[in-house]
Amino acid sequence: MHPLVRSVEYAVRGALPIRAEALSKQLQNGEKLGFDRVVFCNIGNPQQLNQKPITFFRQVASLCENPELLKAENRQLVEKLYPKDAIARAELLLKNIGSIGAYSHSKGIPFIRENVAKFIERRDGYPANPEHIFLTQGASSGVQTVLQILTQHNKCGIMIPIPQYPLYSATLSLVDAQPVPYYLNEKQNWGLNVDDLKKSVEESRAKGVDVRALVIINPGNPTGQCLSEENMREIIDFCHTEHLVLLADEVYQTNIYQPEQRPFHSFKKVLMSMGEKYQDQELFSFHSTSKGMIGECGRRGGYLECVNIDEQVLDQLYKIASISLCPNVHGQIMVDLMTNPPAEGDISHEQFKSENDAIYESLRRRATKLATCFNSLEGMTCNDAEGAMYLFPQIQIPEKAIEAAKEKNMAPDAFYAMAMLEATGVCVIPGTGFGQEPGTWHFRSTFLPEEHLFDSFCSAIEKFHQGFMDKYRA
């Protein structure tokens, strides 16, 4: 077996979730545990926790799936079940796609790529080229392909944040390239310090690492920060000076909870605003249908935009995409819907807006509630979520618990998270799965449990934490 395969770590679906699944099965089989249900806070998977899908999106998708419904003889019945704009959108999509059961263009359906380009133009105020957009199976597959193309041998390095989403370290492991870590600053609400970036790249280059690119996750995962435009300009300037390709993971761009102080800016927009000098800065930007208020994770839809990327590299990206034939068409349709939801004046606009806003407001309330809960606990501190779907609190784990963890050959934060799971059914991921400053301990939890369950969710954690601290307090 490939040694790189063996060395890969992927905590989001690692030991904790595997144990959580086993507990869930025990409950299903009628066994009695100390809790009624396992709450999967290990992964940003909103519909698993009963977030309702956006009605219009599902209506259009189901009509594309069954074009028989669009035939004249069914029209009368179907118009009782579907609003006219959903029917019209499905017809438009099918006209441009043909059958959704056919392989599409390997870069994605041209009509949808054109729509994505228009969306980016509206968002940023700068033009986008449909030929530089690749539809992908979730953002993950786009990231994997780009990392594969950017690396060449095991001395190639890619800068990744610590803490990071483990897709990055796992993929670098698989392509045998080196992660070049830089730390996010917890005390500055997980912001980036360009001096730290410089130090990190210099140290790695001094060791002979060929550092080629910088990954930024904004809004952050697992850390939830949202970068200021000023900070983004510094980062772009840094990449430009150091000849680094910038990979911007922007899948949480609509999960923004402090829109006044911390609005989302795309790296594309900020780069474009920086004038001629920077217009050779290479940038890949990733987006997904899995996050935001959509949460259509199971569909595996997403796109990547290539900015200032050499035509030869674009050709290679196309070739790699073609080996897997095409991204799944259902995911592509969801990308179309995400980037073109019902507009003001459309029949379904009001319903869309109210569903979208309700999910957004609820996420915002839950983010605050959970941060408040964490900050009320002994030895725990937690930054507010400016964006994304996660909190990443720091815990002061008592010495006796650290010793107990050592005895079990576990990291202290994994020991804590496992104890929480066993006691409450709440599954979170220890900070070791994402990386953290040595000597600090964290965990990542989504704030996705349903709002009507949220108080009992918080109090279960409080109760567990109190018991844990009582047990291990010196």
Next chain:
Amino acid sequence: MHPLVRSVEYAVRGALPIRAEALSKQLQNGEKLGFDRVVFCNIGNPQQLNQKPITFFRQVASLCENPELLKAENRQLVEKLYPKDAIARAELLLKNIGSIGAYSHSKGIPFIRENVAKFIERRDGYPANPEHIFLTQGASSGVQTVLQILTQHNKCGIMIPIPQYPLYSATLSLVDAQPVPYYLNEKQNWGLNVDDLKKSVEESRAKGVDVRALVIINPGNPTGQCLSEENMREIIDFCHTEHLVLLADEVYQTNIYQPEQRPFHSFKKVLMSMGEKYQDQELFSFHSTSKGMIGECGRRGGYLECVNIDEQVLDQLYKIASISLCPNVHGQIMVDLMTNPPAEGDISHEQFKSENDAIYESLRRRATKLATCFNSLEGMTCNDAEGAMYLFPQIQIPEKAIEAAKEKNMAPDAFYAMAMLEATGVCVIPGTGFGQEPGTWHFRSTFLPEEHLFDSFCSAIEKFHQGFMDKYRA
């Protein structure tokens, strides 16, 4: 850029299809060419050429997509649009899946893996373990993951047939492993000769290649042969003796056109029938929803079954699968439907059977018609398709055409195929894209154009071929 990325070749979506797309755009823009439409015979993509999807499958899929339709208040209307068994199946699936918008288990939805295991048991008469089944995004992603796991360094070799489906060579290129080619015997209707296999593995091992696995595509792609049970036993015995993992690409298992003389046998079944001695033979078998009479290519659905595979390797497969989170759920649903179509007695059984049989009989007629056409042409010989969706005729290309190709820096078969495309709009793939015995020239064509267009499709090829031979004949 990664040198391995650059070296990958993927002809099925290479120069010919790119030119075909450009011609198609010209026609769309109203330009006059020597033909009315581009006919994409470069890829097994039935619904692109208007093959109708199986009604029941799309009904169930559309109900899963829009569960609002299943609510009591819509029931009366929906029962006028959908048969009761489609409604019941969608309800059963949703009960076991939850929302199709959620990430599933990384190996695929447990309920569907159980159904796949039962399908394999019915097909083969031997048990299958749902925990050894991974749902995948088409067969391609399964093949890519397994090849990644089996190879370790650039001295690892994997035996692949020549001609082959270029997914194999392209993936080996990407993972930096060596293809160890063995030739299929055109004179014996593309059968495998075990002596050739032995010679190939011995030669490679003598050169220091660590040969680890043998890939077999059965029914063959691009060659269309279907292996006899006797031949399969020899191959399994060969793998067992040589300690090779067997990778069986069985995606065309229902595309069988001579079911009396050449029925399909799965490698799993033949292996199981060979007694105790062989029960440590490792086997991966791949299947897909893209082929057969389903042709749901755009959905990217498939599965792989692991037979006699070490638990540690299974763990690693699971880990790799988890990095991409899960296969798309729509593809998973189609795997469920493929392996559990309406049964006798079900309301939709008759319609399912008549649609399925009509596609099958038509494919069989078209396969024969196209082979007859090719065999009638000067200097062209073509084996019958025993299975799959392709013919792979050999052409005697005249010396003058070979010279003309050389001047254009093209392989002679690519030159021929490009001339065919420019003259007729028919896009086929030259044999160089699949590999062929040196000094022989071939092309691969699907027989998927619609049956009512088939005569004009054949006569366009005949007319072109005659003109080509007249022009270049010595």
